[in-house]
Amino acid sequence: MFQKREDYKIWRKKHNIRLWDIAKYINLSEGTISRWENNMRDIPDWKVELYDKFIKEYETGKVHAK
Structure with missing residues (x-):
């Protein structure tokens, strides 16, 4: 998803x-x-792909953070 790790942060x-x-x-x-x-x-x-999946699901409202 992102080019640099810092972008995830x-x-x-x-x-x-x-x-x-x-x-x-x-x-x-x-x-x-x-x-x-x-x-x-x-x-x-x-694992990076799972992080990407979390981001996509968060942005579409499929997963929520507390």
């Missing part, structure tokens, strides 16, 4: 999505996602 903060919401959806720890967003570690491509 920007999108998440713009929409007030907590790391916990993403972590629960893609089954990774909050720390792992944070480190990935900040270019400190990698995650499998299929």
Whole structure:
């Protein structure tokens, strides 16, 4: 979806999505996602695809963050 990892973080903060919401959806720890967003570690491509799916579902109202 996004070209840079930082763009995921920007999108998440713009929409007030907590790391916990993403972590629960893609089954990774909050720390792992944070480190990935900040270019400190990698995650499998299929997990990035799940992050993309979360974004699409959030934007279409199929999933809600608390």
